[in-house]
Amino acid sequence: MIIRKEKPLEAGYTTITTLDGPMLLDFGILKLAKGDRTTCSLDLERAWMLIKGKVRFSWLDAEAVGERASCIDEPPVVLHAPRQIPVMVEALEDSELAVERCINEQEFPVRFYAKGEVKTEIFGAGVLNEASNRTVRTVFDGESAPYSNMVMGEVINHPGRWSSYPPHDHPHPEIYHYRFFPSQGFGISVLNEEAFVVHDGDSSLIFPDTTHSQVAAAGYAMYYIWLIPHLPGDKWLPTTRYYRKEHTWLLDKGVKIWPEVPATL
Numbered sequence: 001m002i003i004r005k006e007k008p009l010e011a012g013y014t015t016i017t018t019l020d021g022p023m024l025l026d027f028g029i030l031k032l033a034k035g036d037r038t039t040c041s042l043d044l045e046r047a048w049m050l051i052k053g054k055v056r057f058s059w060l061d062a063e064a065v066g067e068r069a070s071c072i073d074e075p076p077v078v079l080h081a082p083r084q085i086p087v088m089v090e091a092l093e094d095s096e097l098a099v100e101r102c103i104n105e106q107e108f109p110v111r112f113y114a115k116g117e118v119k120t121e122i123f124g125a126g127v128l129n130e131a132s133n134r135t136v137r138t139v140f141d142g143e144s145a146p147y148s149n150m151v152m153g154e155v156i157n158h159p160g161r162w163s164s165y166p167p168h169d170h171p172h173p174e175i176y177h178y179r180f181f182p183s184q185g186f187g188i189s190v191l192n193e194e195a196f197v198v199h200d201g202d203s204s205l206i207f208p209d210t211t212h213s214q215v216a217a218a219g220y221a222m223y224y225i226w227l228i229p230h231l232p233g234d235k236w237l238p239t240t241r242y243y244r245k246e247h248t249w250l251l252d253k254g255v256k257i258w259p260e261v262p263a264t265l
Helices: 245-251
Strands: 012-017 026-032 037-040 045-059 062-068 077-081 087-091 095-102 111-113 119-123 134-140 150-157 174-181 186-191 194-199 203-206 212-216 221-229
Touching: 012 174, 012 203, 026 037, 026 045, 026 087, 026 174, 045 134, 045 150, 062 077, 077 087, 077 134, 095 150, 095 221, 150 212, 174 186, 174 194, 174 212, 186 203, 212 221
Parallel strands: none
Antiparallel strands: 012 026, 026 095, 037 087, 045 062, 045 077, 045 087, 045 095, 077 111, 119 134, 134 150, 150 221, 174 203, 174 221, 186 194, 186 212
C-alpha cells in the first residue's frame, strides 16, 4: 500500500501512520521553520531523525545539537527517548524530522545518536554485477537496543540499483518513506507481485509476510527511512529476513549470472 504525498508539507507535524493502524507505529514528518520549537512528553517511546536542517534537542538537564545538509551524503542524527520524558526540539535552521513512536513501558536513558555513532554498511557489493549495491544505516534495532520496541534506519538506494533484495519478508510490518535526488526522481516498490511507482515524499506500508524489493530509476538516488515495530516475543533482528526459496541462490557470494554464464532456455 502506498501513501502518496498529495501536497507540500505544511508547518508542524504531518501524520502518515497511527498506532492503531496496521503498521503499529505512529509515524510522521515534523517540519519546523527557523526559531520554531515544540515539546513532547507523550506516554510513548519516541525517536526523532533529522532529515535536513539544524536542531537543538533539550531533555531533563541535557541538550544536543544536530545538523544535516544532506540525508543522502551524510549519516543521520537521531534522538531516542522513553515515554513521558519531556523533549524539546528547537529549529536553529529550517528543518524536517521523521518522528517514530510506539507503546513501551520500559524505562531507558535518552540517547542522542551523532553522525559517527550510526552503523553504516554496504550491502550487495561485489555480487550480481553491483546490481543491488546500496548503503544501509541502522540507527537502532532489536540487537543494539533490546530495550526498545521499534527499529529505525535508512537506505541509500544507488541509482538504477535494487535494495531489500533478494526478495524477503518477515512477520513484522514495516514502513518506507522516500526522498529522491534530484527530487523529480522515482523508483518502484514491489510488494509481493504488485509494483508501485514511488516519488519524493511517498511512503510504502509493508504488511506482515510481504516481500518488498525496491529499485531506483537510473540516474536517481533513492533514499528511504525504514521503520519496524517489534512484536510481542518477537523482536526484529538483522537475521529476521526470510528470503524466497527460489531466489536464495542469489545470496551466494560466488554466484555467476549472465553474461558470465551463457543463457540457456
